[in-house]
Amino acid sequence: MEYKDYYKIMGVAKSATADEIKRAYRKLARKYHPDVSKEANAEQKFKEVGEAYEVLKDPQKRAAYDRIGSHWQEGQSFTPPPDWGTGFEFSSTTNAGFSDFFESLFGGHSPFGARHQRQGQPFHAHGEDHYAKILIDLEEAYSGATRTISLQIPEVGADGQIVNKTRKLNIKIPKGIKSGQRIRLAGQGGAGYGSGKNGDLFIEIVFNKHPYFYVKNRDVYLELPITPWEAALGAVISVPTLSGKVDVKIPPNSQTKQKLRLKARGLPGMPPGDHYIILEIVTPPAKTSEARAIYEKMAKILPMNPRVELGG
Amino acid sequence: MNKALTIYSGTLLDEHIRFTLMELSVLGKTSAEWVIELVDEGVLEPEGETATDWRFDARALKRLQAVERLQRDLGINLPGAALVLDLLEEVEALRQQRSNA
Numbered sequence: 369m370e371y372k373d374y375y376k377i378m379g380v381a382k383s384a385t386a387d388e389i390k391r392a393y394r395k396l397a398r399k400y401h402p403d404v405s406k407e408a409n410a411e412q413k414f415k416e417v418g419e420a421y422e423v424l425k426d427p428q429k430r431a432a433y434d435r436i437g438s439h440w441q442e443g444q445s446f447t448p449p450p451d452w453g454t455g456f457e458f459s460s461t462t463n464a465g466f467s468d469f470f471e472s473l474f475g476g477h478s479p480f481g482a483r484h485q486r487q488g489q490p491f492h493a494h495g496e497d498h499y500a501k502i503l504i505d506l507e508e509a510y511s512g513a514t515r516t517i518s519l520q521i522p523e524v525g526a527d528g529q530i531v532n533k534t535r536k537l538n539i540k541i542p543k544g545i546k547s548g549q550r551i552r553l554a555g556q557g558g559a560g561y562g563s564g565k566n567g568d569l570f571i572e573i574v575f576n577k578h579p580y581f582y583v584k585n586r587d588v589y590l591e592l593p594i595t596p597w598e599a600a601l602g603a604v605i606s607v608p609t610l611s612g613k614v615d616v617k618i619p620p621n622s623q624t625k626q627k628l629r630l631k632a633r634g635l636p637g638m639p640p641g642d643h644y645i646i647l648e649i650v651t652p653p654a655k656t657s658e659a660r661a662i663y664e665k666m667a668k669i670l671p672m673n674p675r676v677e678l679g680g
Numbered sequence: 681m682n683k684a685l686t687i688y689s690g691t692l693l694d695e696h697i698r699f700t701l702m703e704l705s706v707l708g709k710t711s712a713e714w715v716i717e718l719v720d721e722g723v724l725e726p727e728g729e730t731a732t733d734w735r736f737d738a739r740a741l742k743r744l745q746a747v748e749r750l751q752r753d754l755g756i757n758l759p760g761a762a763l764v765l766d767l768l769e770e771v772e773a774l775r776q777q778r779s780n781a
Contacts, residue, residue: 397754403746404768414753494709497745514687538687545692548772550738552707553690567709570745571690584776638696 371446372469374420393421419466492562510610512543544636547575586641588634593650624649693738708744723762
């Protein structure tokens, strides 16, 4: 088990006041909230901050934590001292998803958790819903895929102690799924209490950035570079789509930004998306005198003003 | 031991799926009263006139759950959470536009 430096996680001094700790927490909670944050591993950061605050906001727990001593380093291997938790008055918490370090000090089996055991009336409640995100490639959305994901799941044992377990799940990703859509796995969330049902697991699918396709809804877009003569004279060009290469006819006198649509060649669905090709004319550089001569000839024979709409 | 490989399919919450008021309340682990409050606040916009006819889409469930998290974790009130959701969706749309540019 690794030592957690809660002060470092919160970015406050060991001498910080309760108000300073609260302000630091509010700020970090906003920064790393999984619904709001775009930071990498925001979710993990958010949990860490929540755990740190759970200890530092409570004067009893903070004092107990401080007594472990300041000679520990973040991440250092740690075992609670034998006299841990003696001489403090303890309060209860629900802290699903916190670290093993937290659990050993303040969890169900610790002196802090001892008075937390419920007595008399049996307690029943729904397990918590869990949320996860999976990044997949566009090709996987096109053909469907199976993914194995690892989830850190806090589980409540028969004795009420919370243990973090790594669970692997194989999940079928149906073909035609859109970025942002979710899959619900009933009963795969947090364990219920008493006769309460398990929570559900919601998995959000997000597409990785593709090297040349981009997607809107189920439509796939491709910017296709073509030469001036292909645009002017027309051509048949082999173009990549999600279903493989397709020969596409470029009509004569095509222009940059012009769109060609290949019906139903986007992501599958009801209705399936289309594949759009956006033409982009690329001109060869006038590097030699011969090339310059061709451009000069074009200027003479094909005079044009592409800026008419800009007022001349 | 040959460990059986279970593949979970789950339910795809796609654009065709619709929930009644009761179904949404159960899925969101909340009460119908709270869902009605979210509709009154304009956070959820079901199809249908009266509460018995209401049909919610998958986005409604997502918003319902996000409101709960925002309120619990950041102490935001309901109009505030609604505003955050709207702004987040706008940011997401802008981000998509920009990455396509």
